[in-house]
Amino acid sequence: MVSKLIKPTVGDRIFDVFVYAVLCAGFIIVAYPLLYVLSSSFSDPQAVVSGKVWHFPVKPTLEGYAAVFKNSQIVTGFMNSLFYMIVGTTLNIVMTVLAAYPLSRKELQGRSVITLYFVITMFISGGLIPSYLLVKNLGLLDSRWALIIPAAMSVWNVIITRTFFQATIPQELYEAAQLDGAGDFRFLVSIAIKLSAPIIAVMALYYGVGHWNTYFNALIYLKSPDLFPLQIILRSILVVNNIDPTMVVDFEALQRKQGLADVLKYSVIVVASVPVLLIYPFVQKYFVKGVMIGSIKG
Numbered sequence: 001m002v003s004k005l006i007k008p009t010v011g012d013r014i015f016d017v018f019v020y021a022v023l024c025a026g027f028i029i030v031a032y033p034l035l036y037v038l039s040s041s042f043s044d045p046q047a048v049v050s051g052k053v054w055h056f057p058v059k060p061t062l063e064g065y066a067a068v069f070k071n072s073q074i075v076t077g078f079m080n081s082l083f084y085m086i087v088g089t090t091l092n093i094v095m096t097v098l099a100a101y102p103l104s105r106k107e108l109q110g111r112s113v114i115t116l117y118f119v120i121t122m123f124i125s126g127g128l129i130p131s132y133l134l135v136k137n138l139g140l141l142d143s144r145w146a147l148i149i150p151a152a153m154s155v156w157n158v159i160i161t162r163t164f165f166q167a168t169i170p171q172e173l174y175e176a177a178q179l180d181g182a183g184d185f186r187f188l189v190s191i192a193i194k195l196s197a198p199i200i201a202v203m204a205l206y207y208g209v210g211h212w213n214t215y216f217n218a219l220i221y222l223k224s225p226d227l228f229p230l231q232i233i234l235r236s237i238l239v240v241n242n243i244d245p246t247m248v249v250d251f252e253a254l255q256r257k258q259g260l261a262d263v264l265k266y267s268v269i270v271v272a273s274v275p276v277l278l279i280y281p282f283v284q285k286y287f288v289k290g291v292m293i294g295s296i297k298g
Contacts, residue, residue: 041065041266048262064267074268076226077233080144082275084229085211088148092207093200095153096161101188103158104165105174115162118155128220135221146221147214147229157203164199165192201282209276230272237268 008016035055040048044059052058068074099118103111126134131150140146169192177187193200215231222228 037266037269041263041270043263045263048266064263065271067264068267068271073225073228073233073236074230074271077228077230078271080227081212081214081230081272083144084147084214085208085275087144088151088211089204089207091148091152092154092157093203096157096203097188097193097196097200099153099158100161101165101192103162104169105184106171115159118158122155132220141221142223142227144227147211147217151210151214151217154207157206161196161199161203164196169195205279208279212276234268234272237265 036053039055039057040053041064042057042060042062043053044061045063047053047058102108103115105111108114125131135141135146135150138149140149173191174187177191182190213231214229215235218227218229218232222232
């Protein structure tokens with residue numbers, strides 16, 4: 001028996017039009033600032049400072065990007081951010097898996113109590129001053145590890161990963177591996193991790209973006225400019241490095257300098273966004289699956 005397609009009513013069509021209109025409006029609101037920043041980074045400084053850039057680059061030039069890569073502070077900050085993201089994310093994944101997998105096994109005695117202790121830290125913390133004193137007493141102050149070790153594990157991500165293990169790795173598979181002589185660590189490395197690519201990809205994205213955008217901890221724990229991540233350099237360019245008009249007598253020189261400063265700001269924003277934009281397409285196919293499976297069961 002062939003089922004007949006249900007013809008949409010007038011109300012359904014009006015609702016569809018409304019939904020598409022809202023989605024299009026939301027897309028424009030989000031996309032236009034990104035397009036403006038990208039176009040301004042490729043535009044002539046005079047066009048940017050005079051407000052001629054609206055949609056597409058005006059008198060396209062790479063002057064802003066040339067200034068970015070000639071600035072040793074920006075290059076150093078970029079390499080520091082890469083280091084924090086790669087090393088920090090690797091440590092985060094290892095710590096999260098090593099904490100989540102045992103908590104997912106019913107054989108672990110007291111796992112409910114351990115999970116409760118973990119959850120308490122999500123709501124109660126020592127605060128900024130005790131955290132600073134702890135980092136100082138550990139000898140991590142003004143070192144790269146000050147941004148990596150204190151953020152080695154997120155309890156929320158541990159809970160999501162634990163739930164993923166519980167939902168996707170059956171008990172029968174674990175028992176079969178035991179019969180073949182595999183221990184807990186061998187089962188984790190050879191079987192569990194290979195079956196957990198979606199959640200590991202999602203965690204890598206979460207942790208990686210967090211390390212790349214790290215700002216506050218670097219501002220608190222780091223003093224040496226050679227250790228600053230790109231976000232601190234970006235802050236100094238966008239916020240601190242303002243031009244005082246009283247210091248420039250020639251108006252044309254002031255306008256040119258202001259234009260170069262604006263183009264440099266937009267170029268740095270684009271450069272700072274590229275690594276995350278390059279990572280996301282590779283993990284996008286795992287994103288929804290990993291988050292949904294890791295969150296539907298507690």
